[in-house]
Amino acid sequence: MQMELDKVHMKVAVLLKQVPDLAEELEVDESGKALDTEYIKFRLNEYDEHALEEAVCLKEAGQATEIVAFALDGEEVDKALFSAMAKGADKAVKLTGPEVEGSRQAAALFAETLGMDYDLIMTGVQSVDDRDGMMGPMLSSMLKVPCVSVVTRVEGKESSVTVHKEYFGGLMAAFDVQLPAVLGIQAARQTPRYAPVSKVRQIQQSAIIEEKSASGVSGSATSKVTTMAPPTKTGGAKILGSVDELMELLKKKGVA
């Protein structure tokens, strides 16, 4: 029992999102306004992966008591949630309900579901498809709690966290943030761990993903998408056909 005193009782929610794998060729759908998602692969937003890692590190350091991974229903979400449990999340929750468009509506669903039940909400600083704002600060604003983004280090205390926020060129600032709070994570203190397939499979057999339905999203302010297209080439690179050509170029530039 003595040990318990040193422990910080912090309940952490980690928000996960699947995004298109950019290693795949991206194509625009028939509407000309959105991605054709039929043939693309999805993967976990890399910054969410860091958010989960930092949360698990907090728990391992005795600074968090429970980690619950949340995701909106969607492409390959079960896989992401099972793998989050394999990496150290205690529970996984999938939000079902109305189809959402964009991060802002997603933030509204999370705000409704999470409410004030968690001391700390951690999510990736951004994702490659959030056209209408970043999840962390939007959610914090809806919940009326503080938020710091671009965070690379979190230390849990009893009623606050100390975080490092990165600016540029390696320059950072330290902040104390009162709980409850939301953090947009840029990078965890260590490389996100890998969950072996066998462990994910084992979790899949023993654990369940809880489902929660969220009632809905009221129309939030949004801009109207008119087109989506690959960027128009502005000149672009002269493509070299061989290493000999590359060698010649390097010589010409005085490099080789």
Added chain:
Amino acid sequence: MGNVLVITEHMKGEFQDISFEMLGQARKLSTGGSCSALVYGSMKDRSSELGAADRVLCVGGSDDFNPETYASAALQIIQSEFPDLVLVGSTSMGIDLAPVLGVSLDLPIISYCSCIEISGDNFEFTSQLYSGKMDVKSTAPKAVAMVLAGSFSAEDGKSGGSASVENVTADFGVGRVQFKELIEPEAAEVDITQSDILVAVGRGIGGKDDIEVAQELAKNLNADLACSRPVVDAGWLPKSCQVGKSGLKVNPKVYIALGISGAPEHLEGMKDVSTIIAINTDKNAPIFDVAHYGMTGDLFDICEELEDSLS
């Protein structure tokens, strides 16, 4: 089209370039209205640098950025000024402000903006999504837009207006976020901002052990080694090698990018280099749009062949 407000950014007593870049564009977009700049703390004393502004609104407060206080003050100023468009940097500080302002004011938030124009009664925004692989255009009559660094000319922000400097009062929040200190970067072994030639590696290098391949090439070309962010996050190279938004801005004579896709955050740090050579397996990688020369193919094969020719 109307009134445009720029939330300026500063660090250690200097306005960041993004402030001037946004201001120059704000001036162009505010025909018929006014172009204002919001400045914090003692930056009031440097207001005259914001040459393109019609009005400089000084809210005071601390010089140290704080997500809570800076957003709280901006929110009140916007609520009393009613600008049609608010420009915020798509930067570390901007990420803490723009989404909060958009939600609190019930205005659309436009992320990753590289272009803003007027289209009838609307603003038309171009957002670079999917790490620069898709451009999405959207329109709105009012919005909070997050502007990518390097999208507009900083020079344009330095002249053209005759700013009146006004003191405005604002409330700085309830103190739930406390700034503690700035943490300076660790001293670098090599200062890549001074390098003549850089060999930069991205995630395409695959693993820590393979960095050697690039190291070898760099040695033979008398170049220094640089990298993209994931390489640092994975612990393969030190932070001081990182080029880009949260890394360093470099300007060598030649920049050789190996296995770097060319995300907007990376391009921010190197797109002005006069000779960029990119090697990437993906012919559609955005890096090829800013590179002057490119080769599609496996970086290991190309490096190996190159080594043979060099020796």
